[in-house]
Amino acid sequence: MPAPSPKPPRGAGLWLGVMVLLILAGIIVPYGLLGGSEPGLGIAAFWLVFGLAVAGMILAGVARWRDKP
């Protein structure tokens, strides 16, 4: 009988949820909301912010690591 899986650490579900939403937004917002309008910098700016947000989320994910337990 395998041991039960330990509960995921606090914040794991939230981090994962935000990450999934962020990635979906990276596709839906440019293609569903911004695409096809007057040529401008809206999509480029959105994707730039998206890239920074992804980097921020990854930073938040690794910042909690304890190096020497």
Added chain:
Amino acid sequence: MIAPGLIWGVIATFAALGIAIALRAARANTGTVGDYYLGGRAIGGMVAGLSYAATTYSAFMLVVLTGLTYRGGIGALGFELIYFAGLALLVVFAPRFWLVARRWGFITPTEMVGARYGDRRVAQVMAGVSLVFLLPYCTTQMAGIGLLLSGVTGGGISLFQAVAIGAALAMFWAVVAGLRSVAWTDAALSVVMFISGLLAVGFAIHALGGWGTFVETAQRDHGPWLDVPGPGLWSLGTFLALSFPWFFFALSNPQVSQRLFILRDFAAMRRMILWVLGFGLIITLVAVLWGFAALQLTPGLENTSMATPALLTSGAIPVWVALLLILGILSAAVSTLDSIALTVGAMVARDFIRRERQTSDARQIMAGRVVMVLVILFASYFALQQAQIVDQLAALSAAGLLVAVPPIIGAFFWRRGTAAGALAGMLGGAVLAVWLAMIQGVSVFDPTLPFSVAAMSTALFIGVSLLTRPRPEALDFQTEIAEALARHRAF
């Protein structure tokens, strides 16, 4: 055009520097398998991060991504940033890979997955699938070197000469001292790529009248390129077809995931990820801006993969910056090539040749070296032949390598996964990928291809696992590393 003599001079300097680094790395090696293939598992965060970046951000960035921007516009940025978002997988998987590799002494990711399911055939099939799809990818790196050097010299440097120099450098750096020389040269070369990219795009925008004029011209003359689907390339289907398999690159490509085994400790792991993040975001922006600059400075190219050579020889970029960027792109191609060769060598040595307690470290290293030479010779030969089947397999590589993802995720999150399920998923998915792309003619720009492959390999993995039982010798990663994960406060 740039004089071939100038390029040869720069390459000679670059080769001398790389050879010095490789020889210094060789002196640090102790002769064990762990030392040769993983740098003694003692690589620091900065070198590991730059090496990871150089391996993952290949010549693709400043040749292919630039060409995709030239042809289709801003969608290229979104595609590459979805790929960048795939680095989030490292937050979850990097600690797991590192902990199990330390605990059981794994050298390759395929060996790790095989041990998890208690069946060496799983490792061998995963290694085989990687070989089938990665070798043609190596060929495209070689072809990229040829395209660039012959393009900027107007044929003054032939395809054969370009391929020969790339092969010689990759072979020397990988064979001499294994991972340590690959990682050290990667780190140095990634700095060249980064600085040269920034300088080149800076000079290109300056030549266009500065940032404000550059943006105004883009909006006025190339408005559709700032939109999606843009002038035609980036339909939602194409965007998904390219982004979806590339998102999983950090898991599906063993030459990248093996980098997670080389780290000294958790602090180095965090630093590695930070270096990759910074490098990746900036080089992505540079590649896309470079594509837009090419669109303005060298309009009307029929072959968009020639955008970079055309821009470099347009007169807008000072020759010394062009030479530096050529070096940067050459570096990126060589570092991707030698990393793949090293990982393929390690997979063959560990998953096919090694027998428990019977195969010495020296023999495993020698076997790996022979395989590395063969991989690089293969890539060189087919780059010169320009064989269509190799191009098709290379284009298919991202979708094909997806078949490794379900058993890797299952290894850490699903105890019920079995060896039979892993084998069925990988073989079924790989056969479907080849059948769809090469027999049915489904394009890599068609989302049917990656989504069908992912669905087939996942369904077979789950279905066959539920119909079979885990092998008694299977390892329970989840239980064994749960405490260590909690102590490190990793997700």
